[in-house]
Amino acid sequence: MDGTDYAAEGLLEGLDDDAQARAERIALLDRLVAEGVPLPELRRAAAEDRLALLQVERMLGTEEYTPREVAARVGLPVELILRHRQALGLPRPDPDDRVLTESDIETAARLKAFHAAGLSEQGILEVSRVLGEGLARVAATLRPLVRDTFLEPGIGERELSDRYATASAQLGPQLGVVMQHILNMHLRDQLRTDVVGRAELVRGGVLGAVEMSIAFADLVGFTKLGERVPAEELGAIAGRLTELAVEAAQPPVRLVKSIGDAVMLVSPDPDALLATSLEIVAAADAEGEEFPRLRAGVATGPVLGRAGDWYGSPVNLASRITGVARSGSVVAAGATRDAATASDRWAWSPLPARRLRGVDHPVPLFRVRAPAA
Known part of the structure; x- marks a missing residue:
């Protein structure tokens, strides 16, 4: 110790009745003072209950420059x-x-x-x-x-x-x-999927919008579930959804992000994205009765990639379709059905065209399933 009166400096407040905690605090302060931590910084750390973290903070860098x-x-x-x-x-x-x-x-x-x-x-x-x-x-x-x-x-x-x-x-x-x-x-x-073609070379840069299929899958009733279960359990359910999406998303499908009770996926191959969406919904069902069911919506069209995310009307449309899909189903826009090349791979069930928020015309919708064996 360098002679500093820690008690007078207010660094031992609240420890008078705990001799062990007081001794630990004094030993820690001795070390920090020996390492050159100034008293004002010690006072701030003590007031904010982070003296035990101060050593690591300084290891991560001392703030000394403007x-x-x-x-x-x-x-x-x-x-x-x-x-x-x-x-x-x-x-x-x-x-x-x-x-x-x-x-x-x-x-x-x-x-x-x-x-x-x-x-x-x-x-x-x-x-x-x-x-x-x-x-x-x-x-x-x-x-x-x-x-x-x-x-x-x-x-x-x-x-x-x-x-x-x-x-x-x-x-x-x-x-x-x-x-x-x-x-x-x-x-x-x-x-491996970022191919620069002839048009991009002539133009001197990549073209803006590209044709992609976008899918959202969300947990049905997640908001109401949050009113009944602890936050830790709710977080575990959201985390498990991300795990299911990571396991299902194989190239050329990519998981873009998780958004609490939903995940967003993208692929240049609509068939691969439909297969992945069905797999995630089925995987959620396999989790058992305690796990919420999923629903998914898929749309296809020109989108713009920026900062690891995707933007454009198909993104908004896929999100809106997810919101009207029934629990346990995968619903695709008509453009996705038209773009799917493996027509014999899917069983399409037409649904009534819907007016969706933000879309100025009725959207043809189809529920998609794998054909019965």
Whole structure:
């Protein structure tokens, strides 16, 4: 200890009646002070009940630079640094706030290299937005996993801090390697279907809209179910839906995203998407009576791919069709039926044309099944 009176600094409040917790707090504070953590930072962490996490926070980077300093150091406009940080889903600081780390300097240097390579600013920001959204979810999923692994009754702050720090030191680098591997696998998988044809070469770029089939599958009665079961159980059901979709979606079908009680899939092959939709609905039925039933809607037409998602009227139409489909069924728009090439593979049952919200004409609908053996 360096002579700091922790009690006088308000760092031991609420611990007078627990000698063990007080001793753990003092040992942790001694270590943090020895590592150079300033008293104002200790007070903030104590007030926010995160002293046990402070060691890991500092391992992840000490905030010692302003955006203006980083911009000057790497030779980029400070506004670009701030826009990039916002695109990642992080708060926009004042240019003179000390909120950036050494890693931010390295990232800014790479950002400059991307610009120098000729990549567009808008494209880089779009990638940043997707990375920010995806990695925020990874962090939100990983945090409780680590917490629940190391947090146990009676554990002291110093020991908990040590466990977090050890996990960060050992698992952090491994996680980076795994994430790089996963990125490479997805890039390889998507490049196999990303064919650049003669028209794109003549035009000097890929064409905007492409013909795709879009499907949504959602859990029937999920909202009402949320009024009866605990949030943890509800989350497990939504997670299981994603697992079923991942298991069923084989190339050329791709799972685009999960949206709580629904999943979105896309494919250039309408037959493959119909087969996958039927498989997911059947898999939900096989989960048993406690698992909600699924319904799916499929539409086909020109859509635009951006930032890993798809946009266009077929996307909206597939979502609307899902909303009117009966439990346990797969319903397709007439355009999907027309586009399906394996006509003998499906049994089509015409349904009354429906006026769907956002569509200015009645939509021909067909329930699709596999033919009876």
